[in-house]
Amino acid sequence: MIYDVIIIGKGPAGISAALYTVRANLNxxxxxxxxxxxxxxxxxxxxxxxxxxxxxxxxxxxGEKQAEGLGAEIVVAEVIALEKGxxxxxxxxxxxxSSKALLIATGQPQKKARIENLxxxxxxxxxxxxxxxxxxxxxxxxGVLGYKDxxxxxxxxxxxxxxxITIYTNGMELQLTEKFAEEAYRFKVNTRPVQKLEGxxxxxxxxxxxxxxxxIDGVFVAYxxxxxxxxxxxxxxxxxxSSIVVDKQQKTNxxxxxxxxxxxxxxxxxxxxxxxxxxxxxSIIEYVRSLP
Ligand SMILES: Cc1cc2nc3c(=O)[nH]c(=O)nc-3n(C[C@H](O)[C@H](O)[C@H](O)COP(=O)(O)OP(=O)(O)OC[C@H]3O[C@@H](n4cnc5c(N)ncnc54)[C@H](O)[C@@H]3O)c2cc1C
Numbered sequence: 224m225i226y227d228v229i230i231i232g233k234g235p236a237g238i239s240a241a242l243y244t245v246r247a248n249l250n251x252x253x254x255x256x257x258x259x260x261x262x263x264x265x266x267x268x269x270x271x272x273x274x275x276x277x278x279x280x281x282x283x284x285x286g287e288k289q290a291e292g293l294g295a296e297i298v299v300a301e302v303i304a305l306e307k308g309x310x311x312x313x314x315x316x317x318x319x320x321s322s323k324a325l326l327i328a329t330g331q332p333q334k335k336a337r338i339e340n341l342x343x344x345x346x347x348x349x350x351x352x353x354x355x356x357x358x359x360x361x362x363x364x365x366g367v368l369g370y371k372d373x374x375x376x377x378x379x380x381x382x383x384x385x386x387x388i389t390i391y392t393n394g395m396e397l398q399l400t401e402k403f404a405e406e407a408y409r410f411k412v413n414t415r416p417v418q419k420l421e422g423x424x425x426x427x428x429x430x431x432x433x434x435x436x437x438x439i440d441g442v443f444v445a446y447x448x449x450x451x452x453x454x455x456x457x458x459x460x461x462x463x464x465s466s467i468v469v470d471k472q473q474k475t476n477x478x479x480x481x482x483x484x485x486x487x488x489x490x491x492x493x494x495x496x497x498x499x500x501x502x503x504x505x506s507i508i509e510y511v512r513s514l515p
Pocket of ligand 1: 258259270
């Protein structure tokens with residue numbers, strides 16, 4: 224089945240967009256995890272229409288109920304990869320979904336792992352995109368920094384280029400769903416906490432907090448869950464700093480891909496996310512209706 228639109232993120236931006244697309248009769252799927260920034264807000268007093276303070280959790284639950292009541296399909300899952308062919312492919316550990324349009328509403332970008340020189344070597348052995356850079360590491364020794372399904376997915380992507388792949392969990396236990404636990408055995412796994420990366424011009428060594436080190440040619444970062452920056456890199460979407468660049472209609476530079484809410488930077492508030500979600504919804508309706 225091909226959805227008209229898949230919305231990644233079920234915070235205020237994603238749900239607000241869904242209210243518009245579903246009421247315009249677009250086949251709408253929302254995929255998100257239960258970790259919206261709003262979940263941490265215990266007292267909201269500045270959102271229109273509530274004379275008494277409400278919790279973020281209350282707003283989230285009501286929003287989801289409203290969207291589902293109107294006919295949106297909501298799936299709780301982590302998106303670990305996006306691909307573009309004839310349609311957009313949105314991949315979760317459980318299954319893949321296809322759509323004509325895509326809205327990225329994934330909230331604030333994930334925090335980076337605190338590892339010395341990770342930023343300094345970006346583009347010099349440190350990459351956030353296997354699709355973009357895997358090719359440069361043909362036959363070399365590469366590491367994937369991460370401990371969840373996303374990391375194993377990225378390691379599997381790198382197998383097209385090299386067999387020497389280690390997953391560095393940075394002191395975390397692997398947290399994998401069954402499908403990825405079955406795939407992880409193909410890779411070396413190193414669970415020691417990482418201290419720093421070293422090298423002259425390019426990364427050459429990865430040091431651990433216990434003082435040991437390993438030689439390495441490249442490190443792919445797939446820490447925690449994939450975020451807006453990771454999706455942007457895969458699809459060629461322009462980002463500025465860590466925010467997705469959109470125009471006034473919430474369009475990105477990639478046709479059919481829209482973004483809304485905290486992932487676009489700016490004034491990170493519920494009202495902004497809801498407003499951008501509404502604009503994105505309207506733009507998506509126009510876009511899908513314009514397709515042959
Ligand atoms: C403690 C706190 C208090 C706040 N108080 C206020 C306040 O009083 N008033 C106010 O206006 N704003 C407040 N905010 C800000 C507000 O919560 C955010 O601006 C708003 O939630 C942004 O909405 P969003 O939809 O862009 O992102 P979010 O609400 O963060 O939602 C992001 C969604 O994307 C999903 N997602 C991310 N990555 C993936 C992935 N790989 N796969 C699947 N799903 C994914 C998440 O699971 C989540 O569902 C507060 C924020 C915090 C943290």
